[in-house]
Amino acid sequence: MKQxxxxxxxxxxxxxxxxxxxxxxxxxxxxxxxxxxxxxxxPSSTASKMDGKANSFIRKWLGLPRCLSSTGLFGRNILQLPLQSISLGYMQEKTRLVLELRESTDQTVRNANAKVPTGRKWNAKTEVDRAIGRLQHQEIVGRVQAGRAGLGWGEAPWFWSKASRKERKEMVVAEVTRTEEERYKIKAVSQGRQGSWTTWEGVANRNIRWADLWKIPQDAGVTGGNLKKATKELAEEAEKGSFWLWLRRKDKCWGKNT
Incomplete structure (x- = not known):
């Protein structure tokens, strides 16, 4: 937390x-x-506190309102930002740790049955067992189609019994991630205005990449000399504003109202 x-x-x-x-x-x-x-x-509660602290700075840096929920920042929305949540990253890393200890090539490590404490709010071992159960159930059900896609559309899924040790780890982590994204979706549905995108139809999803963020000024028509001029003017105005505040720092009007 201090770091x-x-x-x-x-x-x-x-x-x-x-x-x-x-x-x-x-x-x-x-x-x-x-x-x-x-x-x-x-514990996972500490990771949640760290996530909240980092999110406050992210909102500040991006100029977003403080009332914007974590679903808008990290959830799989219509407009997906290239950000990662500390809470979700914590769950993914703990899931990998459980699988690394459970499926280690060293028999002594496997027989040690080492525990991965994560607190009472979220249990890594329980989530891994649930994810494995869902993956095994998906293998029993077989390949299904969702939405309006035709039969055979999309990539063939991985099956648990035919996957290697590395592929199984990736499958379990992906399943835990999908479960957390479903919680984001449930939270978005319960929100009024911020979750209104859940009722939109016929709107294509868009994932914003970091390359897209760098090109925002260029896409707005600000390029070349205009971009340099706009950057210079913005820096000058910021400097003037800071200097003006410094000159007025001792004025009585800046004091507390009595």
């Missing part, structure tokens, strides 16, 4: 634009935090 707080504060103090701060968090701090969460005996 996350210090890292977020350092990124926030930098002079980078908001989307660059989010990129620094996602590809540096997030990955640095995941390893201790996997190997240490940290």
């Amino acid at each position: 996350l707080s210090e890292g977020l504060a350092k990124i926030d103090r930098s002079q980078l634009p908001g989307k660059f701060k989010v990129w620094c968090y996602q590809f540096t701090l997030y990955r640095r935090v995941m390893w201790p969460l996997k190997m240490s005996e940290i």
